Amino acid sequence: MNKIEKLQEIIDASDNIVFFGGAGVSTESGIPDFRSESGIFKSLEKYGDTPERLVSHSYYLEHTDKFFSYYKDCLIFPEAEPNPAHYTLARLEKEGKLKAIITQNIDGLHQKAGSKNVLELHGIVYRNYCEICKKKYDLNFILESEGIPHCTCGGIIKPDVVLYEEALDMNILNKSAQYIMSADTLIVGGTSLVVYPAAGLINYFKGKNLVLINKSQTDYDNLATLVINEAIRETLAKIK
Numbered sequence: 612m613n614k615i616e617k618l619q620e621i622i623d624a625s626d627n628i629v630f631f632g633g634a635g636v637s638t639e640s641g642i643p644d645f646r647s648e649s650g651i652f653k654s655l656e657k658y659g660d661t662p663e664r665l666v667s668h669s670y671y672l673e674h675t676d677k678f679f680s681y682y683k684d685c686l687i688f689p690e691a692e693p694n695p696a697h698y699t700l701a702r703l704e705k706e707g708k709l710k711a712i713i714t715q716n717i718d719g720l721h722q723k724a725g726s727k728n729v730l731e732l733h734g735i736v737y738r739n740y741c742e743i744c745k746k747k748y749d750l751n752f753i754l755e756s757e758g759i760p761h762c763t764c765g766g767i768i769k770p771d772v773v774l775y776e777e778a779l780d781m782n783i784l785n786k787s788a789q790y791i792m793s794a795d796t797l798i799v800g801g802t803s804l805v806v807y808p809a810a811g812l813i814n815y816f817k818g819k820n821l822v823l824i825n826k827s828q829t830d831y832d833n834l835a836t837l838v839i840n841e842a843i844r845e846t847l848a849k850i851k
Contacts, residue, residue, distance in 0.1 A: 615849045621820045629794040631713045635801025639844035640694045667775035695848035697724035711790040717772050738771035791815045800824040800843040
């Protein structure tokens with residue numbers, strides 16, 4: 612039995628699957644990895660700083676205009692489309708097998724593919740709000756704004772994404788932990804499991820099958836029922 616057949620067998624036998632995904636799910640839709648060389652060099656050449664610094668809370672406060680320039684230029688990809696991995700997960704949810712998707716991505720591609728129960732650990736670019744009056748704005752407003760986007764009340768409109776130096780939403784973290792604790796199968800894909808506290812969620816899993824799908828090895832490979840070091844797009848495309 613090859614690894615795809617083993618994954619199919621695990622999915623067929625499961626009725627409480629949770630998927631936990633990282634940047635690798637989105638890179639296969641043409642969205643650059645935040646930590647890829649191309650992304651880092653682009654930021655160094657054009658903005659003179661590291662990506663981690665450019666999307667930090669302190670940078671947002673101190674250099675708001677430059678923050679939005681980098682944010683709109685390098686972190687928003689409205690033309691990106693879901694890939695087969697997104698669609699397979701949406702189908703498994705519709706069939707009742709997949710109970711939740713926990714994602715570190717902010718691009719909304721899981722929702723675009725049709726997934727309903729998506730827990731966004733780092734927020735999403737499609738939600739934006741005024742820091743003063745809390746009025747909500749869509750992504751188009753941000754993209755069409757010149758420089759810093761301002762609300763009708765005068766406040767700055769902040770993307771609903773978690774910046775460096777900001778805490779993750781504890782409600783979402785707790786819900787994610789609960790879903791993982793109750794799952795019989797946890798599929799982790801497109802993440803090397805090095806970014807905390809998100810990566811620590813895997814420690815809540817007490818179920819039967821831990822599946823890791825990632826191009827490179829992770830520190831959790833020895834704990835997994837099945838490890839597939841292949842592109843998640845190609846792997847999940849083969850699941851029926």
